[in-house]
Amino acid sequence: NAGVTQTPKFRVLKTGQSMTLLCAQDMNHEYMYWYRQDPGMGLRLIHYSVGEGTTAKGEVPDGYNVSRLKKQNFLLGLESAAPSQTSVYFCASSSEGFQQFFGPGTRLTVL
Amino acid sequence: SQKIEQNSEALNIQEGKTATLTCNYTNYSPAYLQWYRQDPGRGPVFLLLIRENEKEKRKERLKVTFDTTLKQSLFHITASQPADSATYLCALDTGGFKTIFGAGTRLFVKA
Numbered sequence: 768n769a770g771v772t773q774t775p776k777f778r779v780l781k782t783g784q785s786m787t788l789l790c791a792q793d794m795n796h797e798y799m800y801w802y803r804q805d806p807g808m809g810l811r812l813i814h815y816s817v818g819e820g821t822t823a824k825g826e827v828p829d830g831y832n833v834s835r836l837k838k839q840n841f842l843l844g845l846e847s848a849a850p851s852q853t854s855v856y857f858c859a860s861s862s863e864g865f866q867q868f869f870g871p872g873t874r875l876t877v878l
Numbered sequence: 879s880q881k882i883e884q885n886s887e888a889l890n891i892q893e894g895k896t897a898t899l900t901c902n903y904t905n906y907s908p909a910y911l912q913w914y915r916q917d918p919g920r921g922p923v924f925l926l927l928i929r930e931n932e933k934e935k936r937k938e939r940l941k942v943t944f945d946t947t948l949k950q951s952l953f954h955i956t957a958s959q960p961a962d963s964a965t966y967l968c969a970l971d972t973g974g975f976k977t978i979f980g981a982g983t984r985l986f987v988k989a
Contacts, residue, residue, distance in 0.1 A: 771921075798975055807886070809967065809981035810922070817975055825976065857921050864975035865912060869921030 768793050771870035773858050779876045780848045788843040788873050790858030796868070798861045799841040800825075801833060803854040804872075810857065816841055848877045881905060882980035884968055890986045897958045899983045901951040901968030911944055911951050912969040916982065922967055926953075958987045 774789045790799065797818050802810040812825030814833040822833045830852060832844045841860075845852060853876050859867040883902045891897050901911070910929045914922035928935040928944045928951065935942045941954040955962050965982040972978055 802979075807981055809882075810979040812976060812978070815976065826978070859921075865910060865927055865971060865977065866924045867922075867977065869923070872919075872921055 770794065771858055771860055771868050773856075773870035773873050775873060776871065777874045779878065780845075781878050782849060784848050785844070785846050786848065786875075787845075788856055788858075788875075790841045790843070790860075790870060791839055792841075792858075792860040792868070793839065794860060794862070794868065795838070796860035796862050797838075798864055798867075799835065800859045800861075800867065801831070801841065801843045802857045802859065803827065803852075804857060805854050813843065813856075848875075850877045853877045882968055882970055882978060884966075884980040884983045886981060886983070888984040888986055890988065891958055893959060893987055893989050895958055897955040897962070897985055897987070899953040899966050899968075899985065901953065901980055903949050903968075903970055906970060906972060907946065908970040908972065910971050911942075912971075912977070913940075913942055913951075913953050914967040914969060914979075916965045916967060922979075925966075955985075958985075960987050960989050963987050 771792045800815040801813040816835040819838040834842045856873045858870040861867045881904045912927045913925045916922040939956045943952045965984045967982040968980040
């Protein structure tokens, strides 16, 4: 089992560009999450999903959109990237809402 | 809003000693609390979960306590080893399948 995978691992964007981060899990988990991690601030929840076809806003959703068309995939989109979105992004999944399994992260820099 | 505080200063201890990390929270009564380990450049890894009606939980060299009156959890690593060096994150359930994370405490175990 690969667990939770994230694509890409690194990305550099210019302000105003768009991109999509892909998260995939092979554990048949219902719940999936997108977090961002910034120095000294811990993990902050951006959006989450409690099942295929559902999404909900987390703590810091502005500037991001998500989709969960298939149970195993959770996409995070940035429509118009801003320097404030420079961060490390983690995807996670779980079967019951706790004991989350995290991916390796995507390091995004917005210039 | 919910707030989690973990000691932002790194904890340095000698190999073989017990490391004790603190997690304090305010403005919420979580049904459970979790501890994760994060190594540099990697995603967090789940370690332990303790429920509100449990005072203590153990797993090998790890012990977690949960005092809902003090709104505090303590995380202990006994007989610490250099391989235990990492950042340890405390995480609270906030209901609705959402979790909030503390910023973490960095532990260094010296041989």
